[in-house]
Amino acid sequence: MTEAVLYDYWRSSASYRMRVALNLAGIAFTSVPVDLVAKEHKTPEHIARHPQGLVPVLEIDGLRLTQSLSMLDYLDRTRTMGLLPEDPARRAAQTALAHAIAVDIHPVCNLQVVAYAAEITGNREGVREDWMKRFIRPGLQAVETMLGGFEQSPFCCGDTPGLADICLMPQMYNARRWGVEVSDLPRILAIEAACADHPAFAAAHPDRCRPA
Structure with missing residues (x-):
């Protein structure tokens, strides 16, 4: 059973960040492609996930998260990844x-x-x-x-x-x-x-x- 779902696009910088972070945290995830070239990020289905019509979207711990820097902060705080020092x-x-x-x-x-x-x-x-x-x-x-x-x-x-x-x-x-x-x-x-x-x-x- 996977722990997370990542709606992403293979060339998206923000999606790339999240794939790295999930791997570093040892979190199993399913990648659901959202084709930016085909404008799948502007469909009603994706807008319902992310009102800005962007990728990535991360579903984890019963939450639906947007904005990669916010997601990284969440993973850092909940998985004790040490992405930033405490000082x-x-x-x-x-x-x-x-x-x-x-x-x-x-x-x-x-x-x-x-x-x-x-x-x-x-x-x-x-x-x-x-x-x-x-x-x-x-x-x-x-x-x-x-x-x-x-x-x-x-x-x-x-x-x-x-x-x-x-x-x-x-x-x-x-x-x-x-x-x-x-x-x-x-x-x-x-x-x-x-x-x-x-x-x-x-x-x-x-x-x-x-x-x-």
Whole structure:
């Protein structure tokens, strides 16, 4: 019997985060695909699950949860995952690192935003790639600098994956998908390699979760 149901899309950054977190927590879950390209997230059935018409949606412990950062906080508090430290100052610093990715980079680079940007510019060739590079690279450069305040041994903030790692890996997937230059970001590249070797991250990777 599965403990949770995750309504997700294989390429969704927020869905990717949740797959990683559920794997890290050792929670068995059923993935129910919601095809964003086919606009299944805008159907009445999905709107009933998530009034914003977004993914993911997590059903767990008799609850229906939306917004990935809120879900991550719930799992961290109920499963004692240690995604953030208890010390207030360290917690604030690590939260800022994670939010630099999940709150500042991700929202301007999601499917709906990029589609609209392409539409209002006449769908010229290369507009999606230009948009992604414009926002992802400067955001990752800032994260690279912020990582200088932590010891990567080998993850963002220590020897176990935390909230920042869960947010970073989906953004790195997007960076590579859209041809963003990342070769000069050594801290991020080292973290990416460490996460790629971790079973919870590997099993959550979009290439492993793409519908047949």
